[in-house]
Amino acid sequence: MSEPILDLHNLRKTFGALTATDDVSLTLHPGEIHALIGPNGAGKSTLIKLISGELRPDSGTIRFEGQAIDRLGPAARARLGLARSFQVSAVIPGFTVLENVMLAVQGASGASFRFLRPALRDRALTEPAQFHIAHVGMGTRAHMPAADLSHGERRRLEIAMALALRPRAFLLDEPMAGMGTEGARDLTAILSELRTEAPILLVEHDMDAVFALADRISVLVYGRIIATGTVAEIRASEAVRAAYLGDAA
Amino acid sequence: MTREAALNAALFVALIGTALVAQALGEGFIITLATKAAIFALAGVGLNLVLGYGGLVSFGHAAFFGLGGYATGILASHAMSGVPVATLPFTLNGSTEMLAIWPLAIAASGLAALAIGALSLRTSGVYFIMVTLAFAQMIYYLAISWPAYGGEDGLSFYVRNTFPGLNTFDPIQFFAICAGLLAAALGLVAVLTRSRFGLALRAARQNESRVVAVGIRPYSIRLLAFMLSGMIVGLAGSLYADLNRFVSPAMLSWHMSGEIMVFVILGGVGRLFGPVAGALAYIALEHLLGGVSDYWQALLGLLLLAIVIYAPGGLIGLIAGRRHV
Numbered sequence: 062m063s064e065p066i067l068d069l070h071n072l073r074k075t076f077g078a079l080t081a082t083d084d085v086s087l088t089l090h091p092g093e094i095h096a097l098i099g100p101n102g103a104g105k106s107t108l109i110k111l112i113s114g115e116l117r118p119d120s121g122t123i124r125f126e127g128q129a130i131d132r133l134g135p136a137a138r139a140r141l142g143l144a145r146s147f148q149v150s151a152v153i154p155g156f157t158v159l160e161n162v163m164l165a166v167q168g169a170s171g172a173s174f175r176f177l178r179p180a181l182r183d184r185a186l187t188e189p190a191q192f193h194i195a196h197v198g199m200g201t202r203a204h205m206p207a208a209d210l211s212h213g214e215r216r217r218l219e220i221a222m223a224l225a226l227r228p229r230a231f232l233l234d235e236p237m238a239g240m241g242t243e244g245a246r247d248l249t250a251i252l253s254e255l256r257t258e259a260p261i262l263l264v265e266h267d268m269d270a271v272f273a274l275a276d277r278i279s280v281l282v283y284g285r286i287i288a289t290g291t292v293a294e295i296r297a298s299e300a301v302r303a304a305y306l307g308d309a310a
Numbered sequence: 311m312t313r314e315a316a317l318n319a320a321l322f323v324a325l326i327g328t329a330l331v332a333q334a335l336g337e338g339f340i341i342t343l344a345t346k347a348a349i350f351a352l353a354g355v356g357l358n359l360v361l362g363y364g365g366l367v368s369f370g371h372a373a374f375f376g377l378g379g380y381a382t383g384i385l386a387s388h389a390m391s392g393v394p395v396a397t398l399p400f401t402l403n404g405s406t407e408m409l410a411i412w413p414l415a416i417a418a419s420g421l422a423a424l425a426i427g428a429l430s431l432r433t434s435g436v437y438f439i440m441v442t443l444a445f446a447q448m449i450y451y452l453a454i455s456w457p458a459y460g461g462e463d464g465l466s467f468y469v470r471n472t473f474p475g476l477n478t479f480d481p482i483q484f485f486a487i488c489a490g491l492l493a494a495a496l497g498l499v500a501v502l503t504r505s506r507f508g509l510a511l512r513a514a515r516q517n518e519s520r521v522v523a524v525g526i527r528p529y530s531i532r533l534l535a536f537m538l539s540g541m542i543v544g545l546a547g548s549l550y551a552d553l554n555r556f557v558s559p560a561m562l563s564w565h566m567s568g569e570i571m572v573f574v575i576l577g578g579v580g581r582l583f584g585p586v587a588g589a590l591a592y593i594a595l596e597h598l599l600g601g602v603s604d605y606w607q608a609l610l611g612l613l614l615l616a617i618v619i620y621a622p623g624g625l626i627g628l629i630a631g632r633r634h635v
């Protein structure tokens with residue numbers, strides 16, 4: 062296999078007596094969607110936060126495109142191209158869709174200390190932003206305040222923001238959460254296209270989406286990866302069935 | 311023109327008009343009130359940059375107001391006595407020139423804001439409020455216990471500082487200086503808050519982790535905003551010292567921090583002209599009610615309460631409607 066974009070090595074994170082991440086090693090390769098599944102409280106969001114830099118591991122290392130990023134803060138990691146979406150939809154509610162995506166373009170450009178030109182007239186921000194908004198099918202919503210969007214639209218906006226970061230890898234934490242079946246189907250199509258931009262580490266509860274999208278699946282239980290494999294392998298695994306999938310599979 | 315832009319223009323015209331009418335009627339006291347309103351509005355515009363646009367509730371902006379004032383008083387009194395303010399590392403002589411005093415007042419308050427901001431911005435929420443308050447109180451007690459510049463009694467400098475081509479003793483001319491600087495500060499804040507810098511500052515107020523996730527460090531954005539804010543408030547303090555020809559520790563006290571905050575909240579948090587509306591309303595209430603009753607502050611308190619509960623957009627929001635910022 063090719064060199065991994067993202068390479069987690071023996072990560073461990075404890076909260077007091079609780080081990081939320083227990084010796085996790087995992088890779089993300091170019092072009093792939095690697096799904097991370099597991100019951101509530103298994104430590105999926107914690108793992109995403111360790112990668113994005115919001116949390117620091119107790120031990121273990123993270124390499125991103127061959128470079129150890131353990132010492133970098135979350136803003137620096139985002140600038141390297143680690144694009145993260147949040148489990149709880151996170152946009153700037155008082156901004157329009159356009160302004161939200163402009164903010165992401167601005168973040169990726171690394172040039173926030175510009176004081177004179179109105180941002181809305183800065184074509185280096187508006188043009189890429191409009192492009193990404195169109196990409197997720199939100200072209201007609203560009204001037205709507207993010208607070209007025211439907212849940213599904215807000216999720217799309219987040220994807221547009223992630224795209225604007227010119228990502229080298231996506232970290233998506235339950236992008237389908239709270240969406241109806243139709244919204245979930247739409248988003249599945251968008252995510253499937255997204256993998257050509259950059260590989261995706263996908264935390265998701267919607268098993269239809271996971272089975273439709275994932276190239277590989279890792280199953281996390283009590284902070285430990287108990288299995289990694291293709292969709293077929295994971296579906297067939299007795300251990301996974303017992304620990305997690307239950308009747309769902 | 312939007313409704314808010316029309317309201318903003320009307321507010322500024324009201325301020326200038328009040329002073330001009332008072333001039334025509336020979337009401338010097340009213341001109342002084344209008345001048346005070348312009349200066350308070352300027353301080354509010356400075357605070358609004360962090361409080362309104364940045365969402366940072368600083369309860370210590372009296373520090374910058376007072377530092378601007380003391381810088382002015384100290385320079386003026388040294389100019390009169392002929393003794394240099396400092397001889398090391400370089401000789402700093404006193405001055406009675408506003409154009410020489412302002413940069414020093416702005417620099418002093420800006421440096422203080424940089425230092426205070428660098429430490430207090432590591433905290434957030436109620437801790438931020440307390441830390442900014444604590445720093446301002448430290449400077450307040452320093453001023454009280456430093457006898458060289460009047461200590462508790464404050465420092466008088468009797469003669470208003472000068473401005474080339476103008477007679478600053480003439481109330482309307484001094485008013486013109488203050489109103490001009492207010493207009494400049496409003497222009498500056500309007501430009502800043504629409505720029506990339508302003509986009510990041512406003513975004514960080516609403517969702518800090520989102521801003522981090524797009525690769526922007528809110529800390530450095532906020533620190534710069536805090537420093538600029540302190541500089542504007544310091545300039546207001548310098549003008550206030552010149553208005554009264556007197557500075558005292560009261561300029562540094564937490565009451566002053568609260569008052570500046572009141573201008574912003576009364577007029578409209580995060581609205582460009584909020585502090586102008588707030589300062590005008592404050593001065594008008596003080597003038598109209600202060601004579602009637604010593605309890606006008608209680609009435610002000612009730613008004614503030616009503617604003618916070620029923621009209622978070624302040625007076626501007628009441629008239630011009632809600633707006634997302």
Ligand SMILES: Nc1ncnc2c1ncn2[C@@H]1O[C@H](COP(=O)(O)OP(=O)(O)O)[C@@H](O)[C@H]1O
Nearest residue numbers: 076079081099100101102103104105106107108
């Ligand atoms: N900041 C924290 N402090 C203490 N415990 C935490 C913290 N964050 C998560 N946890 C705990 O760690 C475990 C894993 O949480 P999380 O990663 O959110 O799980 P998941 O996303 O898989 O549902 C849970 O038991 C949770 O309560």
Ligand SMILES: [Mg+2]
Nearest residue numbers: 105106107148
């Ligand atoms: Mg989670």
